[in-house]
Amino acid sequence: MRKYLYLLLLTGLSLTLPKQAKSQLLTSDLLPGLKIEKESVFDGTSLYGYIDGGSTLYFEYGFERLTVQEVVFQDQKINIEYFRMKSCKGAFGIYSINTFQCQAKDRQGMIDCENPYQFQLFAGHHYISVVNATGTAAARSASLALVGKLKEVIPAEEGLLLPEQIRNRAEQLTGSVKYIRGELGLQNGLPDFSNYFEGIAGFELWMRQTQPEGKDARELLISFDTPASLETFVRQAALVPAGDGWKSKKGQAEQWTAGRVGELKILVGIK
Amino acid sequence: MSKKEETQPNSRRNFFRLLTASSAGLVLSPVIAAAPADAAENPQPAKPATNIKDTLKYPRNENSMPGHFPGRVTQVNHPGCIRDNIIQQSVVDQMLTAAMLELTGKKSVKKAWRKFVSPDDIIGLKVNPVAGKLLTTSHELVKAVIAQLEHSGIPRKNIVIWDRREMELQETGFLPENYPGITISGTEQKDARGSFFDANGKLYGESMIDKEWSYWADVEGAYDEYTMPYMVNGGKHSYFTKICTRQVTKIINLPILKNAGASVTLCMKNLAFGAISNTGRLHEKLWHDTVAEVCAFPPIRDKVVLNLVDGLIGCYNGGPAANPQFICNYNLLLAGTDAVAVDRIGLNIVSKKRIEMKLQKEESPLASQFLRRAEELGLGISENSRITLKTIDLA
Secondary structure: OOOOOOOEOOOOOEEEOOOOOOOOOOOOOOOOOOEEEEEEEEEHHHHHHHHHHHHHHHHHOOEEEEEEEEEEEOOEEEEEEEEEEOOHHHHHHHHHHOOOOOEEOOOOOOEEEEOOOEEEEEEOOEEEEEEEOOOOHHHHHHHHHHHHHHHHHOOOOOOOEEEHHHHHHOOOOOOOEEEEOOHHHHHHHOHHHHHHHOOOOOEEEEEEEOOOOOOOOEEEEEEEOOHHHHHHHHHHHOOEEOOOOOOOEOOOOOOEEEEEEOOEEEEEEEO | OOHHHHOOOOOHHHHHHHHHHHHHHHHHHHHHHHOHHHHHHOOOOOOOOEOHHHHOOOOOOOOOOOOOOOOEEEEEEOOOOEEOOEEOHHHHHHHHHHHHHHHHOOOOHHHHHHOOOOOOOOEEEEOOOOOOHHHOOOHHHHHHHHHHHHHOOOOHHHEEEEEEEHHHHHHOOOOOOOOOOOEEEEEEOOOOOOOOEOOOOOEHHHHHEEEEEEEEEEEEEOOOOOOHHHHOOOEEEEEEEHHHHHHOOEEEEOOEOOEEOOEEOOHHHHHHHHHEOOOHHHHHHHHHHHHHHHHHOHHHHOOEEEEEEEEEEEEOOOOOOOOHHHEEEEEEEEEEOOHHHHHHHHHHHHHHHHHHOOOOOOOOHHHHHHHHHHHHOOOOOOOHHHOEEEEEEOO
């Protein structure tokens, strides 16, 4: 039996990503030529006023405050959204499910990505999105300059604590690691798994994509609030015990049991 | 554990027992011992109650959803409807004409429209400006509809462009100067000073809601001072806008082809969340129920005569907001009186795009929950196998 079920301690050990420099929002003092046309702050439920139903996803991840700057820089109109979340993990979670088709950069100790229309950045308790509407080279260049300055000014806070199992294998975070902790997070970050979580309220899920272009090279680490939730998941996902190679292991604090849904490797446990 | 089970360590039953005995049981064994049977049989948290049963008692009329053509959807494609990122008005006119004639089986545009509306009607065009200029119901489609209504004998003064937030209508160009002679109205309003409150300190939105019509749900809406003007009221009631209950006699629904997570925000979502107050409380636990159930209330059910999904430009991810990188040209219109069937076809299109873009491998079973609920309520047909889709390819 132990051949198949071997318990593992994962989260006792974790990795702390580099802390960020001290900071504030972008201002024209910090970046000559920057014109801030409008600045709005949304906190609490006021996010409904800005993005209506879309706000529920942010609440799920622990929303604290959003500052929106509509700026003009190098003749380009650009929107900067600074989402401050209650936790570093919540900020990374939002970032991680918003980075589809966003080319990973993860340079200079930062976690960021870009495409012609949008630059995204995760740092401390912040998820930051810099959007232009045209996708032109000029807009990209202006956005890049803003992001460069943002990296200098965003708040210094604690780093992201990653489960060791995730960090050990992930060479870069953007595009390869997702953090999900609610129904909307699932719908946006792991939609083909949503139905397995029906009726389950309390859980945390880390997903690691082991190969960028793999057939289904994902590994999941899921912790549930209650044994009943775990049981519900096992039944709904038709989770079967892991076979060769993918094994549970024994540890001291949290214990994880290995299983599979199709080709997918999953470790499940209870918080 | 039986001998047989011991010799089959890979069986699911065995695995399930081991989970509770090891990873869970080591930490929480008393709970495990006491709880698993009930938990396994009743894993679902109780869903908040609503007043949907109360509204089903109202008799239906000839216009009640799913309208004149249950389970029938027309899709018109035109690869040239957008050139150099500009929607071509003449092509949209052509697409709309084709959709109306095919859907109704009529020989003329006038007869097609008069199947649904008459010059005595006050006709509400329910647009969707919530994602801003990048992804609003296109002005080209709205103008094409207005032109064909006028051609069919409907005076401009009898047309109302409406949505929940008047500010968003204005921001996206639904302004009097662009639509002379047409009423433009929203439930949530600001005055010229930018205030949500009148001289008496009362929200303008309060005078726009009809307290005789309420979607009650056992979920409390509690909002801060900033948010309240966008919700109009808190508590457990969501009141219908007077635009629906009193101002208009018919509604033509003009949503955009957009995703909402792995699901879609199309005809029914545009109507349901656009027609009531205090919506913030409904997103988390009752999204699917609200989308279907609000449409079962007479001010919606008995007035929506036609759905035209603007799929010229849409999105497949990031919706209902507008993320530029996920906006795409679907180059199509969908038309139907059956909002449920139209939404089903729209979900097919968006899901196909999401699978093609490797966002998901297959349609999520949860994505169509609202469709099944709507069919239970008699609002339309939710299964592909029972929907007749007629596709017209224009070039």
